[in-house]
Amino acid sequence: MIKKENSIKNKNYQFDLCIIGSGHAALPVAIRLLNKNIKICLIPGGSFSISNKLQETYQGKSNIVNNSLDKHRLRVIGGTSKIWGGRCIPFKKIDFEKRNYAKNSGWPISYNSLKKYYSDAATYLDIGEAEFSSNSLITKNKFLIDGFVNDEVITDEIEKFSLPTDFSKKFASQLNDENNIYLFDNSSVIEIVYKNNSTVCKVNCKTVSGTNFSITAKNYVLAAGGIENARLLLHKFNFSKKYSCGNKYNNVGRYFMTHFSGIIAKIKFNNDVDINNKYEFCKNKIYSRRRISISHNSQRKNKILNFSAFLHHSPIEDSSHKNGILSLIFLLKNLRYFSHRIPPEYSKRLSNDTFSIRCYLTHIKNVVFNLHRIIPKVIMLSKKRFFDKRKLPSIIIDSERNEFYIHYHVEHEPLRSNYVSLINEVDCFGLKKTHVNLKPSKNDIKSIIKSHNIIDKELRKQKKGKLFFINSDSRNLILSQIGFGGHLIGTTRMSNDYKNGVVNKDCKVFEIDNLYIAGSSVFPTGGEANPALTIVALSLRLADHLSKKYYYNE
Numbered sequence: 001m002i003k004k005e006n007s008i009k010n011k012n013y014q015f016d017l018c019i020i021g022s023g024h025a026a027l028p029v030a031i032r033l034l035n036k037n038i039k040i041c042l043i044p045g046g047s048f049s050i051s052n053k054l055q056e057t058y059q060g061k062s063n064i065v066n067n068s069l070d071k072h073r074l075r076v077i078g079g080t081s082k083i084w085g086g087r088c089i090p091f092k093k094i095d096f097e098k099r100n101y102a103k104n105s106g107w108p109i110s111y112n113s114l115k116k117y118y119s120d121a122a123t124y125l126d127i128g129e130a131e132f133s134s135n136s137l138i139t140k141n142k143f144l145i146d147g148f149v150n151d152e153v154i155t156d157e158i159e160k161f162s163l164p165t166d167f168s169k170k171f172a173s174q175l176n177d178e179n180n181i182y183l184f185d186n187s188s189v190i191e192i193v194y195k196n197n198s199t200v201c202k203v204n205c206k207t208v209s210g211t212n213f214s215i216t217a218k219n220y221v222l223a224a225g226g227i228e229n230a231r232l233l234l235h236k237f238n239f240s241k242k243y244s245c246g247n248k249y250n251n252v253g254r255y256f257m258t259h260f261s262g263i264i265a266k267i268k269f270n271n272d273v274d275i276n277n278k279y280e281f282c283k284n285k286i287y288s289r290r291r292i293s294i295s296h297n298s299q300r301k302n303k304i305l306n307f308s309a310f311l312h313h314s315p316i317e318d319s320s321h322k323n324g325i326l327s328l329i330f331l332l333k334n335l336r337y338f339s340h341r342i343p344p345e346y347s348k349r350l351s352n353d354t355f356s357i358r359c360y361l362t363h364i365k366n367v368v369f370n371l372h373r374i375i376p377k378v379i380m381l382s383k384k385r386f387f388d389k390r391k392l393p394s395i396i397i398d399s400e401r402n403e404f405y406i407h408y409h410v411e412h413e414p415l416r417s418n419y420v421s422l423i424n425e426v427d428c429f430g431l432k433k434t435h436v437n438l439k440p441s442k443n444d445i446k447s448i449i450k451s452h453n454i455i456d457k458e459l460r461k462q463k464k465g466k467l468f469f470i471n472s473d474s475r476n477l478i479l480s481q482i483g484f485g486g487h488l489i490g491t492t493r494m495s496n497d498y499k500n501g502v503v504n505k506d507c508k509v510f511e512i513d514n515l516y517i518a519g520s521s522v523f524p525t526g527g528e529a530n531p532a533l534t535i536v537a538l539s540l541r542l543a544d545h546l547s548k549k550y551y552y553n554e
């Protein structure tokens with residue numbers, strides 16, 4: 001049931017459960033608890049459409065140049081699920097292990113305890129079964145690189161793509177019709193109020209038009225996103241003040257992680273090697289893509305962090321690819337109208353560079369000389385990419401020379417020295433804004449370079465091809481590509497003990513009886529996998545825990 005903003009009164013409302021947020025982390029908790037006789041309220045942080053005023057509350061500072069905190073997340077009902085890319089892949093067993101070569105690694109729960117929730121999460125995200133081997137593809141080819149079987153480099157895994165599902169649309173009917181869920185439209189939590197430093201007694205909230213109200217509930221789930229979860233816990237206390245609630249050991253905001261992603265090498269495959277690099281369907285026409293990863297044994301042997309990559313066409317700005325479609329994409333992305341509409345993680349490289357007139361002319365030439373081939377392809381691709389219900393995730397271009405760039409997406413080591421803290425500037429609700437401090441470790445850089453070396457060694461050994469680094473200084477190239485996009489991980493990490501984390505294995509804040517956290521902020525390590533599938537799986541697990549708690553308390 002949606003409580004319209006103008007019907008919200010300046011008073012205290014009472015519920016069984018209060019959920020703060022309305023994105024990938026929040027909505028699965030509410031939906032899973034429907035029919036459990038639990039009266040739930042959702043404070044969504046916004047309304048159904050984007051408001052500049054609310055989006056500004058996400059602004060902040062960071063030590064990374066050109067990395068705006070308000071561009072990679074949406075303060076609306078549905079949260080960032082309204083703009084995400086839909087790429088789904090689960091964490092692996094190794095991600096949950098304590099690895100002596102990866103600082104602060106190890107989860108207090110095992111892969112097996114999350115496995116059944118991955119299946120349910122797959123349904124929530126519309127990707128069919130939680131099966132990620134190439135056996136679930138309709139085509140018979142097993143490997144990305146045909147016949148490339150070895151113990152170090154894996155090429156028979158796939159990632160699956162969601163519609164991409166927008167949770168505000170998927171669950172619109174439940175939000176509108178269900179009597180047990182009350183969504184307070186256009187309202188935000190502005191303060192969590194504690195009693196005796198051990199219980200949350202209420203949350204103070206405010207609507208955009210300025211009405212103050214509060215919610216008292218038996219339990220609270222904080223699911224406001226990877227930065228906001230820490231921000232709301234730190235609010236009123238500062239980073240250095242150790243004894244704020246849930247923050248006795250100064251862990252809130254610490255261990256911030258993202259995924260490092262970029263291109264430092266290309267692979268020239270031998271001409272007789274077949275490469276299966278295109279979007280393929282699993283059952284029910286779910287788009288999938290093959291990927292490269294490093295086996296767990298090889299990671300342990302080489303003491304490297306988790307790594308994945310996919311094959312990528314030449315950079316679109318490099319007109320020597322002579323590909324009319326890539327040139328057309330380059331020209332469109334540089335048009336002012338389109339450049340504002342591309343998510344920053346995709347437009348970052350283009351916006352950092354300026355291009356010569358000569359460069360533009362060569363791209364125009366590539367388009368004009370290929371026009372007869374481009375037009376039918378553009379019509380077909382535009383339909384699939386923009387108008388189909390299940391959208392083509394991106395455009396993959398084949399290589400005539402059997403040569404591909406390798407786009408990595410890797411684990412980021414969790415360190416206390418990477419953190420989210422509060423600054424003195426405040427937003428329209430009077431909450432302090434955030435600062436993000438992020439620096440890759442030596443281990444991060446070493447792992448990226450070493451993983452490329454492992455791939456090169458196996459390619460040469462099996463006479464499949466060779467990998468070439470595109471710059472003699474790979475370390476600097478990696479550093480120039482560092483940034484954080486929408487993957488905001490680790491700021492309220494899960495741990496076995498209070499000294500090393502913020503929440504326990506049930507996602508409950510240490511020493512606070514009734515405050516739980518949902519979202520990637522609880523991940524102790526970030527793996528190489530995109531976070532949404534694991535966020536949803538953990539939220540469903542949290543819902544089951546809460547369901548038992550209510551059942552036994554009653």
Ligand SMILES: Cc1cc2nc3c(=O)[nH]c(=O)nc-3n(C[C@H](O)[C@H](O)[C@H](O)COP(=O)(O)OP(=O)(O)OC[C@H]3O[C@@H](n4cnc5c(N)ncnc54)[C@H](O)[C@@H]3O)c2cc1C
Binds near residue numbers: 083
């Ligand atoms: C362009 C882009 C592409 C991406 N692609 C992928 C992908 O392909 N695969 C993948 O796995 N991940 C992807 N991600 C990341 C993924 O979208 C996020 O990890 C995920 O959506 C985070 O979910 P969340 O619910 O924790 O946070 P959010 O979606 O950010 O939701 C936070 C919610 O909290 C609310 N809120 C904030 N402050 C308050 C407050 N004070 N009071 C009440 N409510 C509040 C907000 O309104 C919002 O509803 C992408 C991200 C971006 C930006």
